Amino acid sequence: MPGPYDQSQDDLAALLGDEPAFRTRQVWDGLYRRVLRPTEMTDLPLGLRQRLDASLPAALSLLDQRSSDADQTVKWSFALHDGSVIETVLMHYPGRSTVCVSSQAGCAMACSFCATGQAGFRRHLTSGEILEQVATAVRAARPRRLSNIVFMGMGEPLASFDNLWPAIERIHADFGMGARSMTVSTVGIIPGIRRLTAAPLPVGLAVSLHAATEELRNELVPVNKRYPIPALMEACADYRRETGRRVSFEWAMIDGVNDDDAQAAELARLARSVRAHVNLIPLNPTPGYPVRGTPPERIEAFRSLLERDGTTVTIRSTRGSDIDAACGQLAAAGSSATGVRLRRR
Numbered sequence: 016m017p018g019p020y021d022q023s024q025d026d027l028a029a030l031l032g033d034e035p036a037f038r039t040r041q042v043w044d045g046l047y048r049r050v051l052r053p054t055e056m057t058d059l060p061l062g063l064r065q066r067l068d069a070s071l072p073a074a075l076s077l078l079d080q081r082s083s084d085a086d087q088t089v090k091w092s093f094a095l096h097d098g099s100v101i102e103t104v105l106m107h108y109p110g111r112s113t114v115c116v117s118s119q120a121g122c123a124m125a126c127s128f129c130a131t132g133q134a135g136f137r138r139h140l141t142s143g144e145i146l147e148q149v150a151t152a153v154r155a156a157r158p159r160r161l162s163n164i165v166f167m168g169m170g171e172p173l174a175s176f177d178n179l180w181p182a183i184e185r186i187h188a189d190f191g192m193g194a195r196s197m198t199v200s201t202v203g204i205i206p207g208i209r210r211l212t213a214a215p216l217p218v219g220l221a222v223s224l225h226a227a228t229e230e231l232r233n234e235l236v237p238v239n240k241r242y243p244i245p246a247l248m249e250a251c252a253d254y255r256r257e258t259g260r261r262v263s264f265e266w267a268m269i270d271g272v273n274d275d276d277a278q279a280a281e282l283a284r285l286a287r288s289v290r291a292h293v294n295l296i297p298l299n300p301t302p303g304y305p306v307r308g309t310p311p312e313r314i315e316a317f318r319s320l321l322e323r324d325g326t327t328v329t330i331r332s333t334r335g336s337d338i339d340a341a342c343g344q345l346a347a348a349g350s351s352a353t354g355v356r357l358r359r360r
């Protein structure tokens with residue numbers, strides 16, 4: 016069943032049937048500019064509101080909401096129509112609010128240290144399911160303005176570019192958010208990076224690198240066997256050259272695995288070659304990966320090694336790790352709502 020944000024303006028016009036033509040614009044405005052549910056569109060006649068509510072039920076049903084960091088981080092679990100479960104995280108910082116959206120129910124990339132990868136793949140999300148996560152965040156952030164969108168939730172966004180891109184276009188054109196405030200994160204799907212590079216909106220690119228040598232990356236990020244580091248770097252260099260935008264490399268710090276001096280030197284070399292920025296992510300615990308995160312002092316030392324070699328580095332904060340909302344922890348208990356009572360709000 017399509018949700019409200021899976022409708023095109025033509026779909027809406029067809030659904031509205033005999034209504035005057037201006038109603039389509041009104042409903043569209045309600046969905047995107049005012050970000051209302053049909054029942055809240057009080058500029059529509061009551062009967063029409065009820066009809067819309069019945070024919071366009073929400074695509075996401077809230078299963079659970081948890082918050083941490085003094086309510087500055089909120090994680091939602093949503094059930095989809097087919098019983099799949101996804102998670103979305105909203106994070107407030109001084110001066111900005113960022114939503115981390117899922118692009119798939121589950122993930123097929125099987126990165127060993129990531130809870131979503133450990134749980135396996137169910138399906139791609141539709142553009143409307145992606146957009147409804149954004150709409151939910153816009154509403155929840157009020158009175159603050161949602162300022163950033165990162166495609167860093169469950170799933171691999173570049174594995175279904177055809178669902179991702181229409182969502183990005185609508186976020187830009189209809190929710191009115193700048194392309195530069197969106198970042199797509201990928202394990203390194205080269206054809207997807209190439210499509211992003213050629214796309215007409217300057218959306219940011221983050222690459223989950225995690226290892227700078229083939230052998231180690233094959234182990235941590237299995238898709239590396241298909242898209243090895245040299246080809247990935249070439250795609251990043253082209254993105255950089257053609258868009259003028261800086262790529263970020265994501266690097267989860269795993270104790271005794273990818274935090275030695277040799278990896279730092281090789282990472283610095285790769286980052287220099289495409290003038291990438293490096294984000295170091297303290298490893299967040301996941302059930303299926305019995306390895307510890309790098310201790311804070313070693314993270315600092317690793318950062319210094321990179322900086323000494325001319326790379327710019329940020330150490331990511333671990334927002335929401337106590338509610339399993341941090342990087343790599345989104346898993347939604349087996350990605351299925353079976354046996355869970357839906358709680359609607």
Ligand code: SAH
Pocket residue numbers: 124126128129130166167168169170171172200201202221222223265266267296297298299300301342343344
């Ligand atoms: N599939 C895309 C989008 C997910 S983004 C991608 O991989 O880029 C989620 C980020 O969290 C990725 O950089 C991922 O590698 C990282 N991550 C996964 N598991 C993690 C963990 N246990 N601790 C810290 N970061 C993790």
